[in-house]
Amino acid sequence: MSRMLVDADAIRALADILTETGLTEIEIAEKDNRIRVVRGGSVVHTAAPAPIAAAPAGTPTPAAAPVDPAKHPGAVNSPMVGIAYLTPDPSAPPFVSEGQSVTAGQTIMLIEAMKTFNQIKAPRAGTLTRFLVTSGDPVEFGEALAIIE
Structure with missing residues (x-):
């Protein structure tokens, strides 16, 4: 029988990140270990959606x-x-307004993570057509922040 070691400090650090960012869930994985911390008292169960019948011609x-x-x-x-x-x-x-032209590498916003402000730069030149977040919004890894066309 294998025994899983629990890293209480890592769990506390993840819980602190949840509190600081307003997120409800965070997970880290390293080799065969995985820690997932979820804030909130309710458990959500999901079920597969019912098949949708084809519409008649x-x-x-x-x-x-x-x-x-x-x-x-x-x-x-x-x-x-x-x-x-x-x-x-x-x-x-x-830094930039919607509809404004940006150059590759131009700072368009900041993301504060663990009390450090990180510049988010335009990956390409173009027009910033839309922000998908507002100042103070918590964001997650991979979340779309803006659209540059």
């Missing part, structure tokens, strides 16, 4: 589901978990 089909912004070819995705800020400080103007 001549019946209008429902509108297509909205496209996931993270899959947009111009999406700028978060490289980390943290809090997004669109300005260098609360009284300053934003």
